[in-house]
Amino acid sequence: MATTRLRDLAKTIRSKNAGVNAVTFDIIFAQRETYELVKASNAITRSSIADLFNIPESRITTFITFDPALAIKFTIRRLAPAGGPGDSDIFGCQQYAPLFDIEVPMPSPAAA
Amino acid sequence: MRDEFKILCPTGHLSYTRLEKGSMGLGLRRRPDAICADAGSCDPGPFPLGADESASPEEWQYHDLEQMLLASRRLDVPMVVGSANDNGNNSGVDKFVRMIRHIAREHQLPPFKLASVRHSLDKQYLLRELSADRRIAGLGGFADLTEADVAATVNFVPVMGAEPIARAMSMGADVVITSRTSDCCVFAGPILNAGFSKDVAYFAGKLLECASFCAEPYMAKESVLGTIERDAVRVEAMHPKQRCTPSSVAGHAMYEREDPEFEEVAGGCIDMTRCAYAQYDEKTTRVTGSRYIQRPEYRVKLEGAGKVGERCYIIAGIRDPENIKRVDAALAWAEGMIQEQFPLGDKYQVYFHIYGRNGVMGSLETLRNAVSHELCLAVEAIAPTLAQAETLVKLAARSLFYARIETKGTAGGAAYLTEDVLTGKSVYRWTMNHVMAIPDPYCLFPITVETVGAAVPATV
Numbered sequence: 001m002a003t004t005r006l007r008d009l010a011k012t013i014r015s016k017n018a019g020v021n022a023v024t025f026d027i028i029f030a031q032r033e034t035y036e037l038v039k040a041s042n043a044i045t046r047s048s049i050a051d052l053f054n055i056p057e058s059r060i061t062t063f064i065t066f067d068p069a070l071a072i073k074f075t076i077r078r079l080a081p082a083g084g085p086g087d088s089d090i091f092g093c094q095q096y097a098p099l100f101d102i103e104v105p106m107p108s109p110a111a112a
Numbered sequence: 113m114r115d116e117f118k119i120l121c122p123t124g125h126l127s128y129t130r131l132e133k134g135s136m137g138l139g140l141r142r143r144p145d146a147i148c149a150d151a152g153s154c155d156p157g158p159f160p161l162g163a164d165e166s167a168s169p170e171e172w173q174y175h176d177l178e179q180m181l182l183a184s185r186r187l188d189v190p191m192v193v194g195s196a197n198d199n200g201n202n203s204g205v206d207k208f209v210r211m212i213r214h215i216a217r218e219h220q221l222p223p224f225k226l227a228s229v230r231h232s233l234d235k236q237y238l239l240r241e242l243s244a245d246r247r248i249a250g251l252g253g254f255a256d257l258t259e260a261d262v263a264a265t266v267n268f269v270p271v272m273g274a275e276p277i278a279r280a281m282s283m284g285a286d287v288v289i290t291s292r293t294s295d296c297c298v299f300a301g302p303i304l305n306a307g308f309s310k311d312v313a314y315f316a317g318k319l320l321e322c323a324s325f326c327a328e329p330y331m332a333k334e335s336v337l338g339t340i341e342r343d344a345v346r347v348e349a350m351h352p353k354q355r356c357t358p359s360s361v362a363g364h365a366m367y368e369r370e371d372p373e374f375e376e377v378a379g380g381c382i383d384m385t386r387c388a389y390a391q392y393d394e395k396t397t398r399v400t401g402s403r404y405i406q407r408p409e410y411r412v413k414l415e416g417a418g419k420v421g422e423r424c425y426i427i428a429g430i431r432d433p434e435n436i437k438r439v440d441a442a443l444a445w446a447e448g449m450i451q452e453q454f455p456l457g458d459k460y461q462v463y464f465h466i467y468g469r470n471g472v473m474g475s476l477e478t479l480r481n482a483v484s485h486e487l488c489l490a491v492e493a494i495a496p497t498l499a500q501a502e503t504l505v506k507l508a509a510r511s512l513f514y515a516r517i518e519t520k521g522t523a524g525g526a527a528y529l530t531e532d533v534l535t536g537k538s539v540y541r542w543t544m545n546h547v548m549a550i551p552d553p554y555c556l557f558p559i560t561v562e563t564v565g566a567a568v569p570a571t572v
Contacts, residue, residue, distance in 0.1 A: 012363065018370040020154060020542050021252035028363050053476050066372045068389055069362035075370040077253065079475065083157020084541050085420060085494050086463040088471055090157050098478040 006044070007100035009034055017092035020082045022061060024075040025096055035070040043104040044072055052098055113307040117340045119299055120144035123333055124322035126151035126193060127168040127176045135324075135335040135350035140183050142337055146302040147184050149176070150295045150321050151208070152195020154415060161199040161267050162417030162540030166207075168198060177208065178215045181287065185221050190281060192288040192298055200269045200292025200415075202230040208289045216565045223565040227285035229277065231292070233270045233414075233556050238262050241548065248548045251413070257546045261416075265543040268416030273378025274313065275553035277301025283561055291557075292415065294377050295321040303340050314382045315402030316345040318375060319361060326364035327354040348396040356397040358389035378412050379553060381405040409549040412556070416544025421459070422498040423536035426509035428526035430487045435525055438517045439466065439487060442525060446511035454495070454504055462508045465490040489526065494539050502533050 007013065011030040018024035027044070029035035038044065046063040050056065055076065063074040083090050120139040123131040126149045140147075156167040166173065177193065184191035197204025205228050212226060239262060241248060248257035269292035278301045280288045290298070296317030303313035316338050319326055324334035327349035335350040347356045365384060366372030375382040386401035430436055443464055447456075454460040468484035470477035489512065493505035513526045550556055 011359075016368040017155065018368055019252040020545055021254070022370060024368065024370055026363065026366065028359070030359070052478060054478070055476070062370050064372070066362075066366055068387065069359060069366055069372070071363065071366065071372075073366060073372065076476075081158075081542050081545075082155075083159065085423075085461050085539055086492065087157070088465050088474060088490075091155055094472050095476060097473075098476075 001105045003103040003105050005100060006038075006102040006104055009038060009104060009106075013096050013099050015092055015095040017082045018075055022075050022077050023092040023095055024073065025099065027072040027099060029070040032070055037106050038104055039065055039072070041105050043102060046074070048102075049074055052102070115342065117146075117303055117306045117308060118142065118144040119302065119316070119320060119338045119340070120147045120335060121149060121299070121320045121323045121338065122147065122180065122335045123149050123176060124325055125153055127166075127172040128153075129333055130172050130175050131179060132333050132335070132351075133179060136179060136183070139335040139337050139350045140187065143187065144189060144337060145306065146190050146192065147180055148192040148194075148299050148302065148320070149180065150194050150293070150298045152198050152200045152292055156198065158417035158540040158542045159537060161201065161269070161415060162419060163538055164199065164201055164203055164267055166198045166204070173197070173208070174211055174215070177211050181212060181215050181221075182219065184287065185224060190286050190288065190302060192277060192290070192302060194272075194277070194290045194293035194295070194298035196289050196291065199267070200271075200290075201267060202291055205230050205289055205291050212287060212289065213564050221565045223563050224286040225284050225561060226287045226289070226564045227280035227283060227559055227561045229272065229280055229288065229290040229557050229559050231270050231272065231556050232558055233268070235262050235265075246549070248414070248546045251545050251547060254545045257414075257544065261543050264418040265416040266418055266540070268414060268544050270548070270550075270556050271378065271413040271415060272557050273297050273410075273412065273553050274300035274304055274317075275379070276557040276559060278305040279554065280559050280561070281305040283559070285561065287564075294413070296377060296382070299338070308340055308342065310380070310404035310406075311402055312340050312343065312345055314377055314380075314404050315384065315387075315399070316340050318382060319345060319347050319364065319399070322364065322367065324349060324351065324354060325367065326361050327351070327356045328360040329354065344398055344400045345402065346392055346396050346398045355395040358391060358397050361397040361399065362387075362389050379410045380407045410551075410553055411547045411549050414544045414546045414548055416542070417540040418543035420539040420541050421494045421496045422501045423492065423494045423539045424498070424501040424505040425493075425534040425536055426491045426505050427529040427534065428489050428491070428509060428512065429529070430489065430526055431485070432519065432521050432525070433483075433485065435517065435519055435521065436483065436487055438519070439469075441517045442512055442515035445515045445517070446508060449511040450504070450507055453507060459496060460500070460504060461494040462504060463492040464508070464512075465492065492536075498535065502535075505533055
């Protein structure tokens with residue numbers, strides 16, 4: 001089956017600190033249909049995210065889908081608190097790029 | 113009791129950059145019942161709290177306070193600014209109060225009532241709690257609070273709930289300035305004071321407090337207008353090019369939070385499990401179903417910062433492609449040289465941020481084999497004193513410069529942006545990120561009321 005990159009399917013892909021010890025990631029879709037297909041595809045799971053970032057699954061403190069926002073959301077525990085020594089992303093807002101290239105087994109959305 | 117209460121939120125973080133007057137003006141034309149903004153955040157890290165400095169220039173703080181105060185007086189509606197001066201220290205409240213008085217004088221505003229709410233928490237209070245074996249639990253993986261944490265803390269604040277603000281308003285305050293306050297409570301205070309339920313008040317605050325972040329397309333610092341009904345909350349984007357949609361508002365409800373369904377606030381919890389989002393009109397979304405769960409104990413969050421040391425930086429680039437391939441070997445050599453003079457650990461710390469490889473993401477970076485034509489090394493060194501931090505950063509950067517790797521470029525392995533050491537500000541860490549039960553919502557938050565503004569001169 002054809003695959004499509006997540007960045008071509010999601011409206012928003014972002015990361016941000018959730019408290020000082022974690023970074024939360026949101027993948028938000030514009031259409032319910034796309035959201036449901038991505039969920040059903042199992043291309044994005046707690047375990048696939050752990051593999052992608054090369055971290056133990058225990059570092060992913062939450063992994064959920066949130067229907068009102070058509071969103072997949074997961075949260076990763078930081079190794080050191082935000083804004084502390086050695087931190088290079090104080091707001092935790094530039095950690096999401098690796099999600100762009102996740103290949104989801106489904107056809108591309110029809111051209112607008 | 114009225115059926116609707118309108119709040120204008122002109123900025124998601126007062127003065128972090130200046131608020132946008134255009135959309136604020138459009139919002140003011142709708143005659144809001146209150147104008148509210150949150151002025152603080154943990155986002156910029158522990159430095160503002162620890163150093164007792166703001167994260168923003170005074171000019172921008174003055175600008176935003178002036179815009180809000182003039183609008184508030186012109187419309188004769190109250191204004192609330194929470195978590196003064198970014199860190200919410202009492203000194204920040206003092207500073208904002210001084211600015212309000214100054215603005216009032218500048219514009220010769222007629223008299224108005226200013227309420228300032230500071231906190232009265234001190235170390236003795238915390239130590240008494242700890243010696244009475246009352247648990248002060250850590251949040252987000254922090255261990256429970258100990259006496260050592262208290263001793264290591266330079267500045268700390270309890271995070272205020274909505275009740276002191278509602279009380280200040282019931283005392284007739286036209287302007288309320290507070291120390292560190294829970295973001296949504298800056299808005300919940302006026303809503304509760306107007307007689308609306310907790311079920312809508314706290315949730316409305318949660319939606320409004322980041323201003324235009326709950327609207328699309330993405331634009332920061334634009335105004336939103338909240339209309340609170342008995343059983344619902346409407347949010348409307350003020351900027352002509354923005355709209356609040358069920359998607360943008362629901363997306364915002366989960367913004368910067370781990371849990372999109374429950375949010376703990378002082379005194380209780382916002383329950384969003386039954387929220388339903390509907391497009392009300394072109395620019396407005398209406399949300400029903402929010403609930404507030406009262407907790408048996410009134411608990412407040414504690415934020416505290418302690419000093420780690422002083423910090424210096426050196427920035428250098430590498431352009432030799434073979435040196436780039438061998439940068440790990442160069443770093444290993446440099447680390448050996450550093451350890452000869454400084455044992456690295458809590459006291460002496462060195463970080464090599466390698467932009468072009470994994471400077472932004474560090475160990476989370478997934479592109480492990482990408483090769484850039486140039487690298488930027490930001491060398492960060494921390495030590496107890498500034499003199500030591502300077503020596504440490506020079507040692508780190510120069511060891512890299514002289515790194516004994518196989519190379520054609522035998523005149524120097526790094527292109528310094530400046531040979532001067534860049535002096536950073538003092539380094540702090542979060543020593544308190546805890547919750548503590550208190551007897552009632554007001555006991556730590558005394559309210560001071562004063563009259564500000566020129567007496568109207570007798571006409572001749």
